[in-house]
Amino acid sequence: MKGCKTAINDNLLNIISPMILKFSTKGIQIGDNLARCYIINKYPSSLEYGWLGKISNVQGVVMINEFIPQSEGVLISALSENIKSNRQKAVSETDDYRKMQAEKRALDGQNILKQIEEKGESIGLMVNIMLVLGNSEEALRKNCERLTNTVIGLGCNVRQIPFFQEDGFISISPYGYTTDIVKELAGRVSLLSTYIGGYFNSSEGFSDDEGYYFAKDINGKLMIMDLWKRNGDRTNSNIVAVGAPGKGKSTAIKKIILNEYMLGTKILIVDPEREYDKIVKDLDGDWINLGGGEKGNINPLEIKPISLDDSEEEKEFDGVGALALHLQNLEVFFSLCLSSITERQKTILNENLIKLYNEFGIYWDTNTSNLTSKDFPIISDLYNTLVKNKELEEDKQTILDYNDLILYIGNLINGQDQFLFNKQTSLFTESKIVCLDTYDLNNSSERIKKAQYFNIISWCWQQMTKDRNEKIMLICDEAYLLIDPEIPQTLIGLRNIAKRCRKYEGSLVVISQSIIDFLDPRIKMYGQALLTLPCYKIFLGSDGKDLQEIVDVFELKQIHKDIIQAGVRGRGLLIIGSKHYIFNMELADYEAKYILGGKGGR
Numbered sequence: 061m062k063g064c065k066t067a068i069n070d071n072l073l074n075i076i077s078p079m080i081l082k083f084s085t086k087g088i089q090i091g092d093n094l095a096r097c098y099i100i101n102k103y104p105s106s107l108e109y110g111w112l113g114k115i116s117n118v119q120g121v122v123m124i125n126e127f128i129p130q131s132e133g134v135l136i137s138a139l140s141e142n143i144k145s146n147r148q149k150a151v152s153e154t155d156d157y158r159k160m161q162a163e164k165r166a167l168d169g170q171n172i173l174k175q176i177e178e179k180g181e182s183i184g185l186m187v188n189i190m191l192v193l194g195n196s197e198e199a200l201r202k203n204c205e206r207l208t209n210t211v212i213g214l215g216c217n218v219r220q221i222p223f224f225q226e227d228g229f230i231s232i233s234p235y236g237y238t239t240d241i242v243k244e245l246a247g248r249v250s251l252l253s254t255y256i257g258g259y260f261n262s263s264e265g266f267s268d269d270e271g272y273y274f275a276k277d278i279n280g281k282l283m284i285m286d287l288w289k290r291n292g293d294r295t296n297s298n299i300v301a302v303g304a305p306g307k308g309k310s311t312a313i314k315k316i317i318l319n320e321y322m323l324g325t326k327i328l329i330v331d332p333e334r335e336y337d338k339i340v341k342d343l344d345g346d347w348i349n350l351g352g353g354e355k356g357n358i359n360p361l362e363i364k365p366i367s368l369d370d371s372e373e374e375k376e377f378d379g380v381g382a383l384a385l386h387l388q389n390l391e392v393f394f395s396l397c398l399s400s401i402t403e404r405q406k407t408i409l410n411e412n413l414i415k416l417y418n419e420f421g422i423y424w425d426t427n428t429s430n431l432t433s434k435d436f437p438i439i440s441d442l443y444n445t446l447v448k449n450k451e452l453e454e455d456k457q458t459i460l461d462y463n464d465l466i467l468y469i470g471n472l473i474n475g476q477d478q479f480l481f482n483k484q485t486s487l488f489t490e491s492k493i494v495c496l497d498t499y500d501l502n503n504s505s506e507r508i509k510k511a512q513y514f515n516i517i518s519w520c521w522q523q524m525t526k527d528r529n530e531k532i533m534l535i536c537d538e539a540y541l542l543i544d545p546e547i548p549q550t551l552i553g554l555r556n557i558a559k560r561c562r563k564y565e566g567s568l569v570v571i572s573q574s575i576i577d578f579l580d581p582r583i584k585m586y587g588q589a590l591l592t593l594p595c596y597k598i599f600l601g602s603d604g605k606d607l608q609e610i611v612d613v614f615e616l617k618q619i620h621k622d623i624i625q626a627g628v629r630g631r632g633l634l635i636i637g638s639k640h641y642i643f644n645m646e647l648a649d650y651e652a653k654y655i656l657g658g659k660g661g662r
């Protein structure tokens with residue numbers, strides 16, 4: 061073949077060569093197939109990522125794409141000439157359309173020069189040759205049509221090279237040789253980035269200017285994420301992580317925890333599985349047992365200071381004192397832990413609570429923020445108040461209600477849960493990372509567990525709102541445990557945190573194996589918001605009904621569904637704002653030291 065310097069044995073050549081190889085201006089006959097060569101001779105100023113892939117995927121098309129580096133000096137002076145002549149044309153041209161085109165070409169040229177100068181980008185000649193194949197005239201015609209439509213659709217110009225079909229064929233054959241005439245016809249000055257950007261595996265990836273390495277994208281590029289960045293579709297720093305057991309949810313979040321901690325974010329973790337103890341202890345944080353441990357008491361009767369100070373909330377709670385707000389909280393608390401309390405009994409309990417607080421010198425307008433934990437009553441004080449006030453009661457029915465209440469409250473101070481609720485608050489921590497371990501709650505009844513979670517979430521919100529400028533992240537692992545469709549207040553509380561925490565530099569992280577619990581019709585309006593509000597969504601392996609719910613709620617495409625279904629540990633889908641990325645989570649050695657090795661998912 062002309063120009064081909066490959067030393068190839070004649071016999072072998074006979075075996076691998078097609079029976080017929082004929083060139084004409086109409087095209088090429090290669091054995092039983094017909095073919096035609098095309099080149100791209102014009103490109104728009106910018107091309108979408110993966111544009112080359114789109115062309116080479118057209119049916120019946122073989123494509124070669126070559127970048128020939130050139131001496132910058134020669135190309136830059138050619139480019140400058142080009143810019144100059146287009147500028148002149150733009151001034152002298154009377155036709156509006158041509159004038160506009162010349163202006164645009166001059167501007168494009170200028171942009172290329174800028175890229176070379178400012179970013180040190182390489183330039184060269186880009187050559188694209190396409191060979192279209194078909195097993196009949198008709199098939200060839202159709203494939204040629206598909207190719208031209210695709211190329212034109214990308215904003216490029218494509219043309220046949222009737223007199224140089226043989227040169228085209230040689231250049232596209234695997235000899236690594238492009239003939240001079242093809243270089244001349246198809247070569248266009250281009251930036252290296254345009255050439256590289258043509259391939260699908262060279263997506264721009266995801267990178268914020270600041271933050272830390274979160275994972276690798278599908279092409280192995282590092283994804284650098286700044287959780288606190290705000291722009292168009294990134295309006296909060298909340299995360300939801302969903303996936304089947306053992307697929308790496310907690311591991312992914314631990315990686316985020318470690319990196320956030322290093323950047324100074326305060327971390328609170330609600331840990332029902334006792335799997336964050338290692339990382340928290342290794343980072344010199346506070347590990348606190350909220351299932352009845354010495355330092356882990358939250359007195360439900362301790363009134364939390366009102367920290368809601370933004371205008372919207374000020375209006376909502378205008379004129380309402382700390383006591384009144386706390387009584388609302390207590391109604392939820394007692395509904396959660398006293399299974400059969402009636403409406404009448406709730407009213408009696410409320411009256412007794414007011415009397416009890418008054419006995420402790422706390423009235424509607426008392427400023428409770430100056431009080432210490434010891435200044436508040438505990439549940440046994442409430443018990444005594446109920447006993448005392450029952451004695452003063454004459455109405456038979458009311459006495460019966462008192463009896464029930466005394467029984468219920470008595471269980472809280474005498475039964476196995478007395479260590480949980482009947483103590484002054486001992487939960488104080490100034491640590492930068494705190495694990496609120498709820499593992500021992502697994503021995504308590506569902507109701508007690510839910511009531512304690514309600515307490516914990518209220519305590520966490522109090523911490524989050526203490527300082528508007530301190531970045532603070534609250535992680536709720538196994539979050540489905542917090543959900544009770546009968547009494548949705550804990551879920552509503554979490555939903556409210558998700559909505560409000562961005563104003564306090566807060567981030568809420570919700571981790572769950574399944575999203576079905578969040579979508580129970582009785583609580584869907586809060587549960588779904590909790591899942592969809594976060595700007596950062598992490599999906600790891602799932603299948604069956606869980607996967608279908610994920611696809612429906614988050615409106616995922618087939619390709620993303622496939623990735624989640626494949627269920628490879630550490631691989632998943634990350635949604636940031638409105639953008640979707642397939643990621644692989646790999647731990648750096650120093651991260652693995654902190655993250656792996658403790659008790660974790662199966």
Ligand SMILES: Nc1ncnc2c1ncn2[C@@H]1O[C@H](COP(=O)(O)OP(=O)(O)OP(=O)(O)O)[C@@H](O)[C@H]1O
Nearest residue numbers: 304305306307308309310311573630645660661662
């Ligand atoms: N990206 C990863 N790199 C290395 N090991 C990993 C990775 N992801 C998970 N693992 C390993 O798999 C185990 C299970 O992961 P993990 O605890 O994060 O799963 P999970 O999704 O939180 O499960 P569960 O729902 O049961 O809590 C971990 O103990 C860890 O050893």
Ligand SMILES: [Mg+2]
Nearest residue numbers: 309310660661
């Ligand atoms: Mg886990």
